[in-house]
Amino acid sequence: MNLDYFFSGLDTQAYRYMGCHPHGNGVEFYVWAPHAKGVEVFMSKENFEVFHPLEKVDDRGIWHLIIDDCECIYSYRYRIHTPDGGHVDKSDPYAFYSERRPANASVMYDLSQYRFTDEQYMEKRNFSYQNPLNIYELHVNGFKHEGELTTYRELKEELIPYVKEMGYTHIEIMPIVEHPFDGSWGYQATGFLSATSRYGTPWDLMDFINECHLNDIGVILDVAYVHFATDSYGLVKFDGRECYEFKDPRLAKSQWGSYQFDLGSGPVISYLMSSANIFLNEYHFDGLRMDAVSNIIFFDGNKNIGINESGLAFIKRFNYSIKKEHPDVMLIAEDSTDYAKVTVPTEYEGLGFDYKWDLGWMNDTLKYYAMDPEYRQYHHNQLTFSMAYFYSEKFILPLSHDEVVHSKKTIIDKMWGTYENQFSQCRNLFLYMFTHPGKKLNFAGNELAMYREFDETRGLDWDLLKYPTHDSFNRYFKDLCHIYKSYKAFNSYDYDPLSFKWIDADNYKQSIYIYTRYDEDYCFVVILNMKPISYTDYKIGVPYTGVYTELINSEKDIYSGCNMCNFKPVRSRKVKAHGLPNSISVDIAPYAGLILYTKIKKKAPVLEEPDLKKCLDRA
Numbered sequence: 001m002n003l004d005y006f007f008s009g010l011d012t013q014a015y016r017y018m019g020c021h022p023h024g025n026g027v028e029f030y031v032w033a034p035h036a037k038g039v040e041v042f043m044s045k046e047n048f049e050v051f052h053p054l055e056k057v058d059d060r061g062i063w064h065l066i067i068d069d070c071e072c073i074y075s076y077r078y079r080i081h082t083p084d085g086g087h088v089d090k091s092d093p094y095a096f097y098s099e100r101r102p103a104n105a106s107v108m109y110d111l112s113q114y115r116f117t118d119e120q121y122m123e124k125r126n127f128s129y130q131n132p133l134n135i136y137e138l139h140v141n142g143f144k145h146e147g148e149l150t151t152y153r154e155l156k157e158e159l160i161p162y163v164k165e166m167g168y169t170h171i172e173i174m175p176i177v178e179h180p181f182d183g184s185w186g187y188q189a190t191g192f193l194s195a196t197s198r199y200g201t202p203w204d205l206m207d208f209i210n211e212c213h214l215n216d217i218g219v220i221l222d223v224a225y226v227h228f229a230t231d232s233y234g235l236v237k238f239d240g241r242e243c244y245e246f247k248d249p250r251l252a253k254s255q256w257g258s259y260q261f262d263l264g265s266g267p268v269i270s271y272l273m274s275s276a277n278i279f280l281n282e283y284h285f286d287g288l289r290m291d292a293v294s295n296i297i298f299f300d301g302n303k304n305i306g307i308n309e310s311g312l313a314f315i316k317r318f319n320y321s322i323k324k325e326h327p328d329v330m331l332i333a334e335d336s337t338d339y340a341k342v343t344v345p346t347e348y349e350g351l352g353f354d355y356k357w358d359l360g361w362m363n364d365t366l367k368y369y370a371m372d373p374e375y376r377q378y379h380h381n382q383l384t385f386s387m388a389y390f391y392s393e394k395f396i397l398p399l400s401h402d403e404v405v406h407s408k409k410t411i412i413d414k415m416w417g418t419y420e421n422q423f424s425q426c427r428n429l430f431l432y433m434f435t436h437p438g439k440k441l442n443f444a445g446n447e448l449a450m451y452r453e454f455d456e457t458r459g460l461d462w463d464l465l466k467y468p469t470h471d472s473f474n475r476y477f478k479d480l481c482h483i484y485k486s487y488k489a490f491n492s493y494d495y496d497p498l499s500f501k502w503i504d505a506d507n508y509k510q511s512i513y514i515y516t517r518y519d520e521d522y523c524f525v526v527i528l529n530m531k532p533i534s535y536t537d538y539k540i541g542v543p544y545t546g547v548y549t550e551l552i553n554s555e556k557d558i559y560s561g562c563n564m565c566n567f568k569p570v571r572s573r574k575v576k577a578h579g580l581p582n583s584i585s586v587d588i589a590p591y592a593g594l595i596l597y598t599k600i601k602k603k604a605p606v607l608e609e610p611d612l613k614k615c616l617d618r619a
Contacts, residue, residue, distance in 0.1 A: 001016075001017045003058055003062060003098070004073045005061070005270070006032075006266070006267060006465065007060055007266045007267060007270075008266050009265070009266035009267070009268070009269030009270055009273075009276065009317065010216065010266075010269075010270070010317075010321075011273070012270070012273040012274060012276075012277045012322070012325060013274060013277060013319050014094070014270045014271065014273075014274040014537045015094055015096075015193055015274040015275070015277065015278045016241050016297055016597055017030055018030045018031070018032070018093075018094040018274070019031075019092050019093075019094025019096070019106075019193070020034050020072070020076065020092060020094075020095065020106070020108050022072045022110055023066055023071075023574030024068070025068060025069055025070075026066060026068040026069055026070045027066070027070050027072050028060060028064075028066045029041055029054060029063075029064065029066075029067075029110060030063070030064050030094075031054065031062075031063050031078055031092065031093075031241070032061050032062055032063075032243070032267055033078075033080050033096075033165040033238060034060060034061025034094075034239065034243065035061070035082070035083050035239045035240055035243070036061070036063070036080045036081060036082065036083075036239040036240070037051065037082065037083060037085075037463075037593040038054075038080075038081040039053070039054040039056075039063040039078055039079070039081070040052060040053050040054065040056065040078070040079045040081075040186055041065060041067075041076055041077070041078055041079075042076065042077060042079060042083035042113060043060045043070075043074045043075065043076040044074045044075040044076070044320065045070065048077070048466055051072055051079060051398070052065055052067055052573070058097045060237075067463075069172040072108040072109070072110050073108055074107075074108055074542070075105040075106060075108075075439050076092070076100055076105060076106055076107075076108065077089050077090060077091060077092075077105050077106065077233075078090045078091075078092060078166050078335075079390075080238070080239045080240065080332050082239060082241075083240055083241065084240060085242070087439075087573055088232070088237070088238075088239075088240060089302075089612045090106055090233055090234065090238060091105065091106045091190060091191060091195070091233050091234060091236070091244070091420075092106040092191075092201050093126065093191065093192070093235060093238070093244075094193055094454075095107065095109075095178075095193065095194045096193060096195075096199055096202060096269075096278075097194055097195065097201070097202055097285060098178045098191055098194045099197065099288070099435055100194070100197040101180055101182075101197075102180075104180070104190070104233045106191070106194070106537070107180075107197075109201075109202055109485050111206075111278075111282045111401065113151045113203075114202075114203045114207070114539065116206065116210050116284060117210060117214070118209075118210050118213035118214060118284060119228075119391040121213035121214070121216065122213070122284065124288065125218070125328045126203075126266070126328055127327065127328045127329065127330055127354065128200070129394060129494065129495055129573040130162050130491075130492040130493070131169075131491070131492075132169050132484065132485045132486055132491035132492075133170060133218065133330075133355075133396070133439035133440065133491075133573045134167065134169045134170070134204070134439070134481055134485065134491075135168065135169070135170045135171070135172045135396070135439070135440065135442070136163050136166070136168040136170070136171050136172065136438045137171075137172040137174070137222075137400055137401060137441055137442065137443045137444065137510060138159075138171065138172070138173065138174070138443070138444035139173075139174045139185060139292055139401070139444075139454070139456050140155065140173060140174070140176060140198075140199050141182075141198070141199070141456055141457070141459075142444060142454060142455070142456055142459060142460065143155065143158070143159055143444055143460060144158050144159075144456065144459045144460065144462065145458075145459045145504070146459070149198050149199060150459070151199050151200045151204065152199050152200040152204040152205050152206075152208040153200060153204055153208075155208055155260075156207065156211045160211055160212055160217060161170070162214050163217055164217060165478070166447065166478050166481055167478060167479070167481030167484070167485050167564065168217070168220060168481060169217065170217065170218040170219065171212065171217060171218070171219050172219075172220040172222060172287075172441065173219065173220070173221055173222060173609050174186055174187075174222045174401065175187055175189065175221075175223060175224055175291075176195055176196050176199070176205070176221070176451040177189045177191060177192050177193070177194060177196065177223075177275070177575070178190055178191035178194040178196045178197070179193065179196065179229060179495035179499060180197075180229055180231050180234075181469075182198075182456055182457070183456065184229070185401075185456055186222070186224075187257045187291060188224075188227065188229040188230075189224065189229060189234075190228065190229050190231055190233065190234030190235065191335075192228070192271065192272065192275040192537040193274065193278050195279075195283070198299065201343060202283075203441055205283060206282075206283055206284070207459065209283055209284050209285065209497075210284070213284065216432055216482065218286035218287065219284075219285055219286055219287075220286060220287035220288065220289055220330065220332070221279050221287070221288055221289070222289045222291060223276065223288050223289065223290055223291065223361045223513045224290075224291040224292060225259040225261060225263075225275075225290060225291075225296070225314075225318075226254065226260060226261065226291070226292045226295045227254045227256065227259060227260050227261065227270050227292075227295075228244065228245075228259055228261065228482070229258060229259075230257065230259060232259060234243060235259070236259050242262070242267075243260040243266055243267075244259070244261060244262065245260060245261065245262055245267075246260055246262045246272070246490075247262070247272070247324050251299070251350055253310045253613050254295070254300070255300050255301070256519075257296075260295075260600060261576060262310075263296065263308070263310045263311050263313075263314035264310030264314075266315070266343045269314055269317065269318070269359055271526065272314075272318065273317075273318055273321055273454075276288055276318070276322055277307075277322070278327070280322070280325075280326050280329055286329060286330065287329055287330030287331065287332060288322075288329070288330070288331055289309050289331065289332040289333075289334060290315075290331070290332065290334065290353075290441075292334065293333045293335035293337075294336045294339075295312060295336045296308060296311035296314065296315055296333055296370070296389050297312060297315070297335070297339050298311075298337065298562055299537070301337075302371040303337065303533045312351070314419070315351050315352070316346045316351060316352055319331055319346060319351060319352030319353060320346045320347075320352055320511070323345075323352060327578070328579055330354050331352065331353045331354050331355075332353060332354065332355045332356065332357070332396065333351070333353040333355070333356045333357065334357050334359075335356055335357065335359075336359045339351075340392070342356045342393055343393045343394040344354060344575070348520035354394065354395075355394050355395065355396045355439060355576065356393045356395055356396070357396050357398045357400075357441070358384065358386065358390075358393075358395035358396065358397055358398070358438060359398070360385075360389075361386040361395070361397055361438070362397070362398055362399065362403065363385070364385060364386065365380040365386075365429070365432070365433075366381060366403065366411075366572025367379075367382065367426055368382040368383055369414060369415055369416065369426075369428075369429050370414050370415065370416055371416060372416055372528060373416065373417075373511065373531045373532060375561075376511045376530050376531070377509055377511055378508075380478070380506075380507075380508035380511065383432070383513060383528075383530075384502075384505045384513070387437075387500065387502070390437055390438070391495065391497055394495055395437075395438045395439075395494075395496075396438060396439040396440070396441050396442065397433055397436060397438040397439070397440055398440060398441040399411055399433070399441070399442050399443060399446055400442075400443050401443045401454055402452050403443070404443055404445065404446075404450075404454045404496055405453055405454050406453075406483070407453070408453075409453070410445070410446075410450050410451055410453055411426060411429070411446050411449075411574075412426045412449040412450065413451050415429070417532075418536050421468055421532070421591070423449065423473060423560060424554070424561065424590065424591035424592075425591050426449060426613055427473065427476055427555075427559060427561070427591075427593060428528060428529070428530070428554055428592065428593040430476075430594060431526070431528070431552070431554050431593030431594075432478055432513075432528055433479060433593070434480045434481075434483065434484045434490065434515060434596065435490060435515075435524070435526045437493075437495070437500050437517075438501070439494065440484065444460055445460050445461070446477075447473075447474055447478070448460060448461060448464050448465070448468075448470060448473070448474055448498055449460070449464070449470050449473045449474075450464065455552045459589070468560060469560045472558060472560040473559065473560070475552075475558065476554065478561040479552060480552070483551065483552060483595070486522075487517035487519065487522065487524070488519040488520070488522075489517040489518055489522055489523075489524050490517060492519065493518070493519065498518065499517060499518050499519070500515060500516070500517055500518075501515060501518075501543075501588050502514070502515050502576050503515055503516060503525070503541055503580070504578050510529075510531065510533070511528070511530035511531045512527065512528065512529050512530070512531075512588070513526075513527075513528040514526065514527050514540055514578070516527075516543060518600075520600075521599065521600060522597050522598065522599060522600060523542075523543060523598050523600055524551070524595055524596070524597045525540065525542060525548065525584075525594075525597070525598075526590075526593075526594075526595050527586070527588060527592070527593070527595075528593050529588050529589070529590065529591060529592045529593070530591070531590065531591070532590040532591060534564060534587075534588065534589050534590050535587065536587050537585040537586075537587070537589040538585060538586055538587070538588050539575070539577045539584075539585050540577060540578065540583060540584055540585075540586060541576070541577035541579060541580030541582065541583050541584050542580060542582050542583060542584055542598075543580055543582070544572070544582070544598055544600055544601070545571075545572050545582050545601075546571075546572055546598040546599065547569045547571050547598060547603060548569065548570045548571075548572065548586075548596040548597065548598045549568070549569045549570075549596060549597060549598070549609045550565060550566040550567070550569075550586075550594060550595070550596050551568070551595040551596065551597050552594065552595050553565040553589070553592075553593075553594040553595075554592055554593040554594065555589035555592045555593060557593075561589065561592075562589050562590070562598075564588075564589035564592070565587070565589070565594075565614055566587055566594070566596070568582045568586065569582070570586055570596070572598075584596075
């Protein structure tokens with residue numbers, strides 16, 4: 001224990017001594033309450049009637065107590081005597097476990113007794129931009145359940161086989177730290193080290209992650225470090241005055257009504273870094289996705305108000321410290337700003353994230369697909385613009401829970417036109433997504449073409465698979481996932497400009513887009529038709545001579561399409577098209593998305609792990 005580190009905001013391991021821990025045949029408590037006149041702890045062992053006083057052991061506000069002959073199995077609270085002569089009863093900020101809501105006491109829990117068996121996975125876990133990354137985002141209670149809350153044990157039995165069969169590489173879980181209100185989805189928490197008791201015990205969560213690893217599936221945790229819940233038993237005015245929140249009342253409240261962390265406070269920084277580390281160290285999570293980064297970079301996320309310098313310093317310190325201890329863990333930013341160098345290492349004046357959500361791509365893409373095809377010719381650049389800036393950061397393409405809530409409609413329901421047209425265009429959209437450079441993230445239910453928006457009280461609409469159109473869509477989505485996972489052109493060279501090239505980016509009149517993706521062995525030609533018009537013998541320039549075979553067509557009958565496909569391989573001819581010396585002629589169905597491929601006979605472009613200096617120059 002190094003309290004100077006703790007107060008300087010450098011301690012990533014404060015959870016190892018702060019809070020409640022086994023101590024010999026008893027328990028030991030440490031709590032930070034700088035303004036308190038006195039601190040006591042009371043437990044369920046004595047029906048919350050016996051108060052054990054803590055001793056102040058540091059003038060900066062650290063209080064300590066050892067209770068002998070006490071098993072580490074009870075719930076407890078702190079009673080903090082405030083400067084004004086009153087008192088407040090608080091949950092432990094460093095508790096590892098909590099009573100199930102609406103109860104709110106902290107629960108003693110020894111995390112060290114669980115035994116993982118995922119050594120092989122942890123040893124080979126290698127964070128690399130050249131690895132496939134296809135994320136299935138979900139709310140724990142929003143996958144499969146009837147009536148009662150889902151448990152981690154149920155997820156272990158039902159989610160893991162499904163994710164593996166579908167071809168996802170990772171699961172991303174929406175926040176699971178302790179929170180009072182189900183409808184906040186965990187984004188407004190009261191205990192940032194406590195895995196919520198809604199879905200099971202900490203050991204249950206560990207067992208779920210262990211089983212994921214045994215099935216070669218990574219697990220990413222969604223975290224929200226910009227704010228916390230206002231409930232009186234939580235962090236707000238913890239010792240009667242501001243401890244975790246800003247002291248300035250103009251900054252204390254967020255746009256959501258919650259309290260904002262004072263990210264310039266050393267103990268607060270140590271608290272949040274320790275919160276991250278407990279889930280990485282003790283639970284074996286493989287990555288963290290940080291929510292609302294824009295609200296950390298700028299006050300209230302508003303660029304016009306100005307940069308939050310303490311927020312920037314926090315992000316850099318947090319990412320540097322976590323990556324130093326866990327170089328194989330992913331750090332992902334949900335950031336809607338144009339702030340530069342988000343995914344550049346802190347050593348090179350960046351923020352130090354590994355990935356950033358491409359929310360610009362998401363917004364432009366969904367607006368385009370919602371548009372009447374007659375008007376798409378006037379907005380052609382909405383699908384080409386992303387590649388103009390793509391190499392400035394390391395992007396993930398997200399179609400997340402944020403896009404299927406609050407009356408925004410689901411992904412399938414955003415598509416223009418009739419029911420049949422919506423399915424055709426949605427299949428087109430996902431082929432575009434899986435062939436566009438960038439790692440992938442989809443929220444649970446996208447693969448079912450759900451029309452009902454996300455609701456944390458209900459599981460997914462699995463009954464939809466009884467209907468042929470939805471069942472075939474699910475099969476199509478699975479095929480795209482496996483194509484993405486199987487070919488290096490789509491998963492290994494996202495951040496190398498040589499792996500992508502436009503063949504035709506300017507055909508706005510027909511609203512057709514054509515581009516190539518490369519790896520060492522194959523050249524893939526991607527064609528997207530954004531209008532309800534078909535073409536036969538459509539001439540396309542290609543970079544290599546040879547035979548081009550259709551790998552997938554969104555309009556194939558097995559996907560409930562019109563079955564206007566290219567069933568026979570197409571041989572290139574020495575006829576110029578699109579500025580290329582060779583061409584092929586193909587049939588293109590209305591709203592079709594299709595991929596053709598050829599084996600590269602001559603040497604392919606040199607593709608390498610992204611060069612840091614080039615990335616920095618571009619940024």
